[in-house]
Amino acid sequence: xxxxxxxxxxxxxxxxxxxxxxxxxxxxxxxxxxxxxxxxxxxxxxxxxxxxxxxxxxxxxxxxxxxxxxxxxxxxxxxxxxxxxxxxxxxxxxxxxxxxxxxxxxxxxxxxxxxxxxxxxxxxxxxxxxxxxxxxxxxxxxxxxxxxxxxxxxxxxxxxxxxxxxxxxxxxxxxxxxxxxxxxxxxxxxxxxxxxxxxxxxxxxxxxxxxxxxxxxxxx
Amino acid sequence: xxxxxxxxxxxxxxxxxxxxxxxxxxxxxxxxxxxxxxxxxxxxxxxxxxxxxxxxxxxxxxxxxxxxxxxxxxxxxxxxxxxxxxxxxxxxxxxxxxxxxxxxxxxxxxxxxxxxxxxxxxxxxxxxxxxxxxxxxxxxxxxxxxxxxxxxxxxxxxxxxxxxxxxxxxxxxxxxxxxxxxxxxxxxxxxxxxxxxxxxxxxxxxxxxxxxxxxxxxxxxxxxxxxxxxxxxxxxxxxxxxxxxxxxxxxxxxxxxxxxxxxxxxxxxxxx
Numbered sequence: 001x002x003x004x005x006x007x008x009x010x011x012x013x014x015x016x017x018x019x020x021x022x023x024x025x026x027x028x029x030x031x032x033x034x035x036x037x038x039x040x041x042x043x044x045x046x047x048x049x050x051x052x053x054x055x056x057x058x059x060x061x062x063x064x065x066x067x068x069x070x071x072x073x074x075x076x077x078x079x080x081x082x083x084x085x086x087x088x089x090x091x092x093x094x095x096x097x098x099x100x101x102x103x104x105x106x107x108x109x110x111x112x113x114x115x116x117x118x119x120x121x122x123x124x125x126x127x128x129x130x131x132x133x134x135x136x137x138x139x140x141x142x143x144x145x146x147x148x149x150x151x152x153x154x155x156x157x158x159x160x161x162x163x164x165x166x167x168x169x170x171x172x173x174x175x176x177x178x179x180x181x182x183x184x185x186x187x188x189x190x191x192x193x194x195x196x197x198x199x200x201x202x203x204x205x206x207x208x209x210x211x212x213x214x215x216x217x218x219x220x
Numbered sequence: 221x222x223x224x225x226x227x228x229x230x231x232x233x234x235x236x237x238x239x240x241x242x243x244x245x246x247x248x249x250x251x252x253x254x255x256x257x258x259x260x261x262x263x264x265x266x267x268x269x270x271x272x273x274x275x276x277x278x279x280x281x282x283x284x285x286x287x288x289x290x291x292x293x294x295x296x297x298x299x300x301x302x303x304x305x306x307x308x309x310x311x312x313x314x315x316x317x318x319x320x321x322x323x324x325x326x327x328x329x330x331x332x333x334x335x336x337x338x339x340x341x342x343x344x345x346x347x348x349x350x351x352x353x354x355x356x357x358x359x360x361x362x363x364x365x366x367x368x369x370x371x372x373x374x375x376x377x378x379x380x381x382x383x384x385x386x387x388x389x390x391x392x393x394x395x396x397x398x399x400x401x402x403x404x405x406x407x408x409x410x411x412x413x414x415x416x417x418x419x420x421x422x423x424x425x426x427x428x429x430x431x432x433x434x435x436x437x438x439x440x441x442x443x444x445x446x447x448x449x450x451x452x453x454x455x456x457x458x459x460x461x462x463x464x465x466x467x468x469x470x471x472x473x474x475x476x477x478x479x480x481x482x483x484x485x486x487x488x489x490x491x492x
Contacts, residue, residue, distance in 0.1 A: 072476075
């Protein structure tokens with residue numbers, strides 16, 4: 001006799017993994033389009049965002065169906081975590097779409113003559129997304145915990161890039177429109193890293209039943 | 221009485237709302253119970269707190285009802301039962317030789333799976349125990365009966381037909397009448413053996429709300445097969461398996477992050 005509930009849990013997990021692989025691909029494409037000034041790739045990436053929206057809705061429906069069956073223990077944590085991870089993946093998709101739009105516009109303009117640490121920031125953010133999703137796949141809370149402090153490095157790079165672009169705009173007012181595109185793209189990468197961190201925190205909760213979000217609040 | 225006691229199990233990771241403050245009220249130490257040669261409870265040690273709801277869960281035959289019945293010596297009525305270990309309630313050994321079992325059952329009331337009102341009026345059902353314990357004056361009886369029916373959330377439904385037969389009440393009302401009957405004599409502990417398993421969801425919800433109200437005044441121990449019911453109403457949960465106490469912790473911990481694999485498997489519906 002099939003265990004229908006366990007089959008439902010496995011289906012939820014599979015859908016989430018599928019959504020995660022789409023989100024990761026979307027971020028990779030958007031960043032690649034930005035770095036390589038690839039107009040066509042930017043358009044393709046932008047066109048794929050709706051898939052993540054669809055996944056988010058489907059995963060919520062599956063999770064709500066499972067919640068009506070009152071899962072407990074690990075299953076309960078998995079269902080609640082799945083809803084949160086899918087929301088973070090959907091937001092990652094939104095940020096990737098923003099990057100793709102900026103990549104599309106920037107690819108039509110002359111390059112800005114400034115050296116930014118954006119490739120490093122993008123590599124860090126992408127690695128955080130990949131590692132967070134891997135930690136979910138392998139239910140590896142130790143790996144998930146190592147992702148969390150990496151967010152600070154991305155934040156610092158964003159500030160540095162922001163300052164460099166502001167300075168460049170002051171000195172080269174004709175580049176303001178293009179520099180603003182880069183500021184938005186960098187901010188989106190910073191947000192992607194935030195969402196990767198959120199996913200890692202959810203993985204820790206899934207594995208250890210420890211809520212490690214907002215340590216400052218808990219210390220009060 | 222067993223001399224060697226297992227380490228005490230106390231709830232772990234209890235939320236602030238239910239953090240233990242008082243000394244344990246029910247102290248079960250090294251309790252084993254035999255039906256003839258068969259050992260139904262194996263060296264159970266657990267401390268239950270006052271004025272909290274503790275749920276006993278576990279698959280059929282795990283010993284949860286047997287342990288519940290030890291708490292007011294209901295098992296004394298079964299031939300061939302032998303009990304080792306000690307159980308104290310409020311510091312008193314309930315198996316001590318000088319214990320008056322009738323007096324004990326006044327302190328430790330019980331509500332069963334199937335409602336069992338006497339074939340008498342609603343009023344007489346509640347008055348019965350009170351009279352048995354010496355309340356004679358009609359005015360006293362009236363007061364205590366109204367108070368008990370109020371506390372059991374039944375007063376509004378029956379106040380105009382107190383002298384009608386209790387057997388005319390619905391299943392849920394009959395069960396609440398049994399709770400009123402149990403609380404009328406002001407016990408310290410109420411034992412409940414699957415009190416809502418024969419009721420529809422609405423009647424069940426009323427019993428559950430009532431249990432949550434009653435824990436302000438009484439220590440409640442409930443046996444239930446319904447995991448969600450245990451999650452909804454209990455503060456602490458004990459999981460039993462084949463006569464052993466596998467895990468005892470705050471209900472939140474048991475249902476979100478049990479420490480033992482057997483508990484995880486049971487609450488997730490993998491066996492039982």
